[in-house]
Amino acid sequence: xxxLGKDPTGSACLASxxxxxxxxxxxxxxxxxxxxxxxALRCIANTLLLVEEARSTILSKRVNGGDLCVTxxxxxxxxxxxxxxxx
Numbered sequence: 001x002x003x004l005g006k007d008p009t010g011s012a013c014l015a016s017x018x019x020x021x022x023x024x025x026x027x028x029x030x031x032x033x034x035x036x037x038x039x040a041l042r043c044i045a046n047t048l049l050l051v052e053e054a055r056s057t058i059l060s061k062r063v064n065g066g067d068l069c070v071t072x073x074x075x076x077x078x079x080x081x082x083x084x085x086x087x
Contacts, residue, residue, distance in 0.1 A: 011047040015054035017062050020044065024058075024068055 013019065023040045030036035044065075047054045058065035 006046055008050045011050040011054070014043060014047045015051040015057060017057055017060065020047070020054065020058050020063050020065065024063065024065055028068070028072070 014023070023044050027037045027040040027044070030040070044058070048058065057063060
């Protein structure tokens with residue numbers, strides 16, 4: 001997944017509504033396992049940087065990424081998470 005997210009073609013696959021929702025879900029499901037949570041967030045960050053359409057997809061009502069990210073910043077505030085959200 002990590003390698004897939006670094007490539008523009010792979011990121012295009014990750015930019016779908018269902019895949020972004022899954023990655024966001026993984027980042028919250030594994031919130032106590034920082035490495036796993038950060039890897040999911042890193043995949044999202046790479047996708048958002050490489051695929052312009054992903055930026056509007058993550059903010060859509062179906063993914064609800066904007067609200068979730070604000071909540072995550074409020075609740076868990078580690079430097080690694082903060083960096084990934086800032087990207």
